[in-house]
Amino acid sequence: MAVVGDLALMGTKIKLIGKLEKRVFGVPLSTSPRFSFSQTRNLDVSKSRTAVRAVLQVEKIQSSGELKEGSLGFDVVSERELKENGFLGLRKTKLVCTIGPACSSIDELEKLAIAGMNVARLNMCHNSREWHQDVIRKIKKLNQEKGYCVSVMIDTEGNQIQVDLGSSSSVKAEEDSIWYFTTEKFEGSRPFTIQANYEGFSEGVNSGDEIVIDGGMATFEVIEKVGNGLRCKCTDPGLLLPRAKLSFWRDGKLLGRDYDLPTLSTKDWSDIVFGISENIDFIAVSFVKDAGAITHLRDYLTTTSSKAIKVLAKIESLESLRRLEEIVEASDGIMIARGDLGVEIPLEQIPSVQKDITYVCRQLNKPVIVASQLLESMVEYPTPTRAEVADVSEAVRQYADALMLSGESAIGSYGMKALSVLRTTSTRMEQSCREENRQTLLHQRKLGASLPDQIAEQICNCAVEMADNLGVDAIFVYTRHGKMASLLSRNRPNPPVFAFTNNSSTQMALNLQWGVTPLLTDLSDDMEGNVKKTVELIKAKGMIKKDDAILVVSDIIPISTAQTIFQSIQVMTIT
Ligand SMILES: Nc1ncnc2c1ncn2[C@@H]1O[C@H](COP(=O)(O)OP(=O)(O)O)[C@@H](O)[C@H]1O
Numbered sequence: 073m074a075v076v077g078d079l080a081l082m083g084t085k086i087k088l089i090g091k092l093e094k095r096v097f098g099v100p101l102s103t104s105p106r107f108s109f110s111q112t113r114n115l116d117v118s119k120s121r122t123a124v125r126a127v128l129q130v131e132k133i134q135s136s137g138e139l140k141e142g143s144l145g146f147d148v149v150s151e152r153e154l155k156e157n158g159f160l161g162l163r164k165t166k167l168v169c170t171i172g173p174a175c176s177s178i179d180e181l182e183k184l185a186i187a188g189m190n191v192a193r194l195n196m197c198h199n200s201r202e203w204h205q206d207v208i209r210k211i212k213k214l215n216q217e218k219g220y221c222v223s224v225m226i227d228t229e230g231n232q233i234q235v236d237l238g239s240s241s242s243v244k245a246e247e248d249s250i251w252y253f254t255t256e257k258f259e260g261s262r263p264f265t266i267q268a269n270y271e272g273f274s275e276g277v278n279s280g281d282e283i284v285i286d287g288g289m290a291t292f293e294v295i296e297k298v299g300n301g302l303r304c305k306c307t308d309p310g311l312l313l314p315r316a317k318l319s320f321w322r323d324g325k326l327l328g329r330d331y332d333l334p335t336l337s338t339k340d341w342s343d344i345v346f347g348i349s350e351n352i353d354f355i356a357v358s359f360v361k362d363a364g365a366i367t368h369l370r371d372y373l374t375t376t377s378s379k380a381i382k383v384l385a386k387i388e389s390l391e392s393l394r395r396l397e398e399i400v401e402a403s404d405g406i407m408i409a410r411g412d413l414g415v416e417i418p419l420e421q422i423p424s425v426q427k428d429i430t431y432v433c434r435q436l437n438k439p440v441i442v443a444s445q446l447l448e449s450m451v452e453y454p455t456p457t458r459a460e461v462a463d464v465s466e467a468v469r470q471y472a473d474a475l476m477l478s479g480e481s482a483i484g485s486y487g488m489k490a491l492s493v494l495r496t497t498s499t500r501m502e503q504s505c506r507e508e509n510r511q512t513l514l515h516q517r518k519l520g521a522s523l524p525d526q527i528a529e530q531i532c533n534c535a536v537e538m539a540d541n542l543g544v545d546a547i548f549v550y551t552r553h554g555k556m557a558s559l560l561s562r563n564r565p566n567p568p569v570f571a572f573t574n575n576s577s578t579q580m581a582l583n584l585q586w587g588v589t590p591l592l593t594d595l596s597d598d599m600e601g602n603v604k605k606t607v608e609l610i611k612a613k614g615m616i617k618k619d620d621a622i623l624v625v626s627d628i629i630p631i632s633t634a635q636t637i638f639q640s641i642q643v644m645t646i647t
């Protein structure tokens with residue numbers, strides 16, 4: 073169903089139950105100058121065998137002016153942003169910061185939270201369990217005691233082939249120098265010898281093949297196999313970093329190799345158990361090969377964790393690109409891990425691959441993070457390059473849900489500045505996208521299989537079309553599991569989406585979702601009551617004022633009558 077209209081609609085009441093009414097107050101809808109309806113087959117609820125009602129209401133609601141008891145879980149940062157910049161000034165693109173030694177003190181973490189960090193990422197490749205635990209607890213403390221809303225993500229180490237130089241400093245490889253790649257284990261370093269961390273690393277490799285280090289830092293040609301090892305000549309000189317990664321090429325093509333390593337190692341599983349015990353919100357799984365490991369982990373979480381922890385798949389290998397759709401479908405979200413992806417595929421392919429992945433995620437309604445090297449020069453310098461700002465802007469223009477800092481925040485001297493560059497750059501590009509009104513051009517794939525899912529999807533699609541056409545100031549959605557909020561976000565509406573939920577896991581998960589401000593509050597089966605209460609609370613905080621227009625979408629399954637789902641769209645002006 074598509075609804076087009078304008079604010080003059082208010083005061084009119086259109087109620088559709090079971091089938092579309094063709095006339096409002098005697099005026100045929102199709103001939104009304106103000107609005108028109110078109111019906112999609114999905115919404116032919118009269119044929120429904122289930123007790124589902126689709127109700128579209130456009131009505132004027134009077135605010136009562138009285139303030140009810142209850143609280144509204146506005147985090148301090150969104151509250152301030154909203155007061156300072158108004159509804160349209162709220163940033164839509166979410167920001168993820170990798171926490172490392174440069175920002176792990178409580179003061180630094182608080183500064184990042186104030187500067188807009190939505191999610192803190194802990195890379196389990198580095199540092200100790202105790203260190204990570206300490207950081208997680210500091211973040212939870214800031215949330216609880218100071219009113220921030222920062223979600224916590226752990227990122228698994230994963231199984232990958234990398235080298236050990238036996239020292240923490242990098243080594244230079246000169247042209248034509250001869251090197252030996254071995255699986256032999258020894259202490260310290262030996263000249264021209266590189267340890268690989270996996271016995272089978274040279275399987276299927278022939279002489280004449282090329283070994284590319286870290287996506288092009290240096291290149292070697294294989295001269296001969298010596299046992300499990302490889303004797304090689306450096307053909308393109310460069311730097312070998314302490315944990316450098318390898319890829320193998322033949323005749324200019326990458327050798328896709330399945331190393332038979334499980335996606336989640338024993339260490340990863342123990343990090344996951346640790347994460348569950350620390351009440352984290354997201355697990356990002358490194359080097360995902362197919363949907364199997366993701367499904368397995370999600371099943372495991374369902375049985376072992378009382379809260380809903382979201383599983384994100386990192387796309388950073390050729391295998392994961394080949395099975396992109398199945399992985400996106402199986403996971404709760406995606407990280408485009410451009411760092412390792414750039415080791416596996418030619419760099420010039422990364423921009424188009426990023427565009428394709430963000431598109432697939434949007435179609436399948438999964439949040440997507442664009443990660444790695446967004447502002448890499450800021451690890452060392454206080455300003456970004458122009459090219460980096462352009463890269464950030466492009467990710468925003470592609471409507472990625474979130475952008476991520478790695479070394480910039482973890483070890484850089486200018487982490488706060490880098491976060492502020494992400495914030496200002498994304499706000500500017502979002503404004504330009506809004507002015508272009510690009511979201512109306514996007515064709516959305518139909519997702520729902522069941523009738524209730526189809527109704528939810530159609531309601532959200534038309535709610536966003538309506539919100540943009542009417543130019544409302546904000547969209548309010550009442551949601552227990554976040555589904556309706558994500559379906560609204562998927563349409564990338566001009567106004568911000570305030571998602572009221574009574575489930576704290578839902579609130580923390582929605583932190584990653586484009587344009588959604590999640591708010592924790594009590595919800596009852598009485599929808600009118602929920603709306604009235606939240607509007608009054610927001611009004612009392614001075615965040616909405618008279619004549620502001622709000623579009624309200626609700627999706628509450630009454631606990632008392634579980635078979636009836638009530639979904640509606642309402643538009644109201646504040647009186
Ligand atoms: N928890 C940590 N403790 C120490 N250093 C860290 C931590 N997290 C990240 N770093 C540092 O920040 C750099 C960038 O982080 P990231 O991109 O997540 O890791 P990697 O370089 O291993 O892919 C890392 O190379 C590492 O030097």
Ligand SMILES: C=C(OP(=O)(O)O)C(=O)O
Nearest residue numbers: 388409410411412443444
């Ligand atoms: C984000 C990435 O993963 P990690 O930093 O864990 O290597 C990446 O490879 O881009």
Ligand SMILES: [K+]
Nearest residue numbers: 227228229358
């Ligand atoms: K990792």
Ligand SMILES: [Mg+2]
Nearest residue numbers: 388409411412
């Ligand atoms: Mg990686």
